[in-house]
Amino acid sequence: MERHLDFTTLAVDSPFQPPAAPNDHIEMERPMLSRLWILAAAAVFVTAGCARSAQTLTPEAARAKGDDLLRVMSKNLGGLQTFAYSADEVRDDGKAERRVTRRIVMRRPSAIAFTTKGNERDAAAWYDGKHVTLVWNRDKTWARGPMPPTLDEALDFLSAEYAIQMPTADLLYSSPYDAVMTPDTVGG
Numbered sequence: 151m152e153r154h155l156d157f158t159t160l161a162v163d164s165p166f167q168p169p170a171a172p173n174d175h176i177e178m179e180r181p182m183l184s185r186l187w188i189l190a191a192a193a194v195f196v197t198a199g200c201a202r203s204a205q206t207l208t209p210e211a212a213r214a215k216g217d218d219l220l221r222v223m224s225k226n227l228g229g230l231q232t233f234a235y236s237a238d239e240v241r242d243d244g245k246a247e248r249r250v251t252r253r254i255v256m257r258r259p260s261a262i263a264f265t266t267k268g269n270e271r272d273a274a275a276w277y278d279g280k281h282v283t284l285v286w287n288r289d290k291t292w293a294r295g296p297m298p299p300t301l302d303e304a305l306d307f308l309s310a311e312y313a314i315q316m317p318t319a320d321l322l323y324s325s326p327y328d329a330v331m332t333p334d335t336v337g338g
Contacts, residue, residue, distance in 0.1 A: 217331075224327030232257045237318050239268075256322055259300050264316075277304050 207215065227233075234255040241248045250268035260279030266272070272287040279299055285292045295312075297304045302323050308314040316322075323329040 220330065221327055224325055224330075227321060227326050228324050230258070235318075235321075239317065252316075252318070254318065254322070256301070258324065260304075262301060262304075262322065277301070282308065 232255075234253070236251060236253045239248075239250045239252070241250075246269075248269050250266060250271060252264055252266050254262065254264040256262045261277060263274070263276040265274045274285045274287070276283055277297060280297065281294055282297045282304065283292065283294045298307050305316070305319050305322060308316070309319070320326055320329040
């Protein structure tokens with residue numbers, strides 16, 4: 151079955167007819183012209199808002215501003231009684247890329263649990279205010295030892311006595327500011 155379209159009929163029956171007179175054309179342009187002016191005005195305001203120059207701070211002012219922000223963050227984080235987070239780490243030593251995911255759940259003043267999973271690791275640990283328990287799932291081994299009564303003391307003890315370094319441990323202290331801003335901290 152062959153179909154044939156008659157373009158003459160389509161053009162005549164089409165609702166999109168060209169304007170009948172020049173005045174109709176002018177009336178159609180007025181709303182379009184006002185929309186164009188509104189759009190142009192909006193573009194000018196957006197450009198003016200984005201073009202503001204950044205405030206230039208002296209090194210001392212920048213250091214003070216950074217210190218204030220760090221103190222506010224520390225106060226907010228230190229005030230949380232319970233929180234959880236995960237951290238994905240990628241380390242490339244030139245020979246191989248190592249990926250590790252850590253999941254941490256903390257409850258002040260004396261409880262924490264974490265898991266570590268990655269290329270070579272599958273471990274878990276928890277601290278209950280009295281002991282720390284470490285489990286290495288791949289090796290099917292575990293260890294348990296006495297710990298100080300507070301989380302701050304336990305984190306220091308883990309680092310000093312067992313050489314266990316938690317990359318995000320500074321966030322877990324009751325005052326992250328004091329953990330981060332030690333006398334040997336440098337930077338800008």
